[in-house]
Amino acid sequence: MSDLLERLRGRGWRVTAQRRVVAEVLDGDHIHLTADEVLERATARLPEISRATVYNTLGELVTLGEVVEVTTDGRAKRYDPNAHRPHQHLVCSGCGIIRDVHPAGDPLADLPDAERFGFDVSAAEVTYRGLCPDCARG
Numbered sequence: 001m002s003d004l005l006e007r008l009r010g011r012g013w014r015v016t017a018q019r020r021v022v023a024e025v026l027d028g029d030h031i032h033l034t035a036d037e038v039l040e041r042a043t044a045r046l047p048e049i050s051r052a053t054v055y056n057t058l059g060e061l062v063t064l065g066e067v068v069e070v071t072t073d074g075r076a077k078r079y080d081p082n083a084h085r086p087h088q089h090l091v092c093s094g095c096g097i098i099r100d101v102h103p104a105g106d107p108l109a110d111l112p113d114a115e116r117f118g119f120d121v122s123a124a125e126v127t128y129r130g131l132c133p134d135c136a137r138g
């Protein structure tokens with residue numbers, strides 16, 4: 001059972017076959033798919049799904065705050081369903097694989113007052129970079 005789908009149902013989201021497939025494709029841990037990857041996987045499950053529906057549904061999920069957009073490589077936006085579980089990202093500089101990670105500290109709380117420059121700071125994103133075991137071996 002999809003956690004994302006359950007959340008959406010709980011919010012009264014109108015679930016059609018096409019929208020359900022998009023939500024199912026996005027369900028899970030360490031999921032960071034580009035729109036094209038979502039389309040590809042959704043099409044594998046429901047061949048008649050349209051590109052427009054996939055893109056519109058993604059936009060809607062982001063607006064609802066159930067899916068967050070992640071950009072780690074300065075290129076394609078990726079869609080992350082774990083909007084309600086605060087986490088940071090570990091990115092391989094070789095193959096680009098992305099892992100959800102949970103630092104021991106809170107990056108938002110860890111910024112000293114002296115370096116807030118009077119900002120009302122509301123969010124922090126940390127990207128850890130390195131080589132995954134496969135790339136390190138390569």
Ligand SMILES: [Zn+2]
Binds near residue numbers: 096097134136
């Ligand atoms: Zn790698």
Ligand SMILES: [Zn+2]
Binds near residue numbers: 030031080087
């Ligand atoms: Zn993530």
